[in-house]
Amino acid sequence: MGKLALAAKITHVPSMYISELDGPHKGCRQPAIDGHKEIGRRCRELGVDTIVVFDTHWLVNSGYHINSAAHFKGVYTSNELPHFIANMPYEYEGNPTLGKLLAEAATAAGVRTRAHADTTLEIEYGTLVPMRYMNEDKHFKVVSVSAMCTVHSLEDSAKLGAAMRRAVEEQYDGTVAFFASGSLSHRFAQNGVAEDYLFKLWSPFLETMDHAVIEMWKNGEWAKFCEMLPEYAEKCHGEGNMHDTAMLLGALGWDKYTGKAEVVTPYFGSSGTGQINAILPV
Secondary structure: OEEEEEEEEEEEOOOOHHOOOOOOOOOOOOHHHHHHHHHHHHHHOOOOOEEEEEEEEEEEEEOOEEEOOOOEEEEEEEOOOOOOOOOOEEEEEOHHHHHHHHHOOOOOOOOOOEEEEOOOOOOOHHHHHHHHOOOOOOOOEEEEEEEEOOOHHHHHHHHHHHHHHHHHHHHHHOOEEHHHHHHOOOOOOOOOOOHHHOEEEOOOOHHHHHHHHHHHHHHHOOOHHHHHHHHHHHHHHOOHHHHHOOOHHHHHHHHHHHOEEOOOOOOOEEOEEEEEEEEOOO
């Protein structure tokens, strides 16, 4: 039936939007933007029709949720960082059929998930920023999955990812990409000194840990990484407790996965956090 053609861990730093605009930071995130465009190019090459984003900016306090509206359109300003992303227009097609299949499969696997097709839910910038660069021409349909999960287990998120891949392969007539949209370490710079950390990590400890993790990914040491993921997510302030990463790895086989990450945008610091664009071979 269907196919999961591409999987990636991606950045969504709002300074990518600032990088477009005239001013002192114009061009500052061009490598990240170029990485998104390259991932989008590969999706086109592979025949992807829909991108599913595990979005660490969609906070949920009960259950798992999918925004599977048929159409998304609006003008977005971040309530978290309104001086970074302000009045950004967007418009994309959704995929209610796929969203329903994904929710039903996850629920059948024991992870209660709801798809919201008839909804006024907006999509968050963990989805909007990547789509701005990967999907400029609206080539891909978009489905967004909640991945800032406040009372959820990483084990359930991994089960959800595995179930969603099964749904694609067994029930969907099409080709899909899965993206984990979130950082590595995610300790923002302290208020008042953010400008000093625009290109830096908050601490040498967090930077050292992130580099160690990236080496594991590049070497295919996923069993080791999965074992340490809960502690890494907690002690290194993983964005959304790294539920996006658990979902992605669940779809790829969790600790049995053996692929070696291909770094598309090299690791970089942003406002204290650690960021990367990396493709994980399916």
